[in-house]
Structures are given as C-alpha cells and as structure tokens.
Amino acid sequence: MDLKLLYALILTIMPVTELRVGLPLAILYAIENNISIALIFSLVLLLNILVIFFIFYFLDNLHHIFMNSEYYRRIFEAYLKRFRKRVDKFEKKHESLGFLALILFVAVPLPGTGAWTGCLVSWLLGLNRKKSILSIAIGVTIAGILILLGTLGFISLI
Numbered sequence: 001m002d003l004k005l006l007y008a009l010i011l012t013i014m015p016v017t018e019l020r021v022g023l024p025l026a027i028l029y030a031i032e033n034n035i036s037i038a039l040i041f042s043l044v045l046l047l048n049i050l051v052i053f054f055i056f057y058f059l060d061n062l063h064h065i066f067m068n069s070e071y072y073r074r075i076f077e078a079y080l081k082r083f084r085k086r087v088d089k090f091e092k093k094h095e096s097l098g099f100l101a102l103i104l105f106v107a108v109p110l111p112g113t114g115a116w117t118g119c120l121v122s123w124l125l126g127l128n129r130k131k132s133i134l135s136i137a138i139g140v141t142i143a144g145i146l147i148l149l150g151t152l153g154f155i156s157l158i
Contacts, residue, residue, distance in 0.1 A: 018114040055119040099135040106139025
C-alpha cells in the first residue's frame with residue numbers, strides 16, 4: 001500500500017479530520033494511480049463507519065480507565081466543558097426530530113460534526129445505541145457522498 005493512501009486512510013479515522021480530509025486525499029490518490037474511485041470511496045466510507053464501533057467501545061469500556069490519568073482527565077473535561085454547550089443546544093433544538101437530528105448533525109461535512117462527535121453526543125445523551133449507530137452511519141454516508149461530489153467537482157474545475 002502506498003504511503004499516500006495510508007496517510008489518507010489514517011486521516012479518515014482521526015477525530016478531527018475524519019473523511020472530510022481523508023476522502024479528498026484518497027480520491028486524488030485514486031485518480032493519480034488509475035484506481036477505481038468507487039473502490040476508494042467504499043474503503044474510506046467503511047473505515048469511517050467501523051470507527052463508530054471503536055468509539056463506543058472506548059467510551060463504554062476504556063474511558064473510565066483513562067479518567068484516572070490527570071492529563072487525559074484535564075483534556076477530556078476541558079473539551080467536554082466547551083462541547084457540553086453544543087450538546088445542550090443540540091438536544092433542545094432537535095429533540096423533536098429524534099434520530100433524524102443525529103443523522104443531519106453527522107451529515108454536515110464540517111469539522112466537528114462527524115462520527116466521533118456524533119458518537120459522543122449519543123453517549124452523553126444516553127441515546128439508544130443501535131439507533132445511534134444506524135443514524136451516525138447514515139450521516140457519515142451522506143457526508144461522504146457530499147464530499148465525494150465536491151471533490152470531483154473541484155478536480156474537474158482544475
């Protein structure tokens with residue numbers, strides 16, 4: 001596997017970048033190397049959906065262990081303090097939409113609205129896990145399609 005593709009795949013599973021950064025890089029790699037865009041898109045999308053299970057596993061089983069570390073606790077609590085306002089606002093504003101709100105939140109292809117944040121929102125609000133996984137996966141798919149179309153449109157302009 002080429003380092004460029006590996007780099008794009010790693011960015012795909014990272015909390016801040018996710019497929020919003022990884023997918024365009026992977027698409028460029030596919031075009032440069034004459035690889036099927038559908039194959040690369042499917043791979044990136046699958047990775048971003050699989051990370052949902054890792055995130056929930058971490059939050060359910062490992063998070064409390066890491067909270068014993070002063071460094072982790074300070075970082076998590078600082079992030080949570082800033083993030084909690086967004087979660088509260090999200091909950092009040094979109095409560096009537098139910099899981100559709102979670103889909104839309106994850107589907108917006110902006111930093112801080114992907115699978116990682118969707119899982120954290122679901123975990124903090126104690127939402128139904130199966131419905132959350134499905135909602136987040138649908139949101140990731142929508143975001144992936146939007147980013148794919150945007151990337152291909154941008155490339156065609158160049």
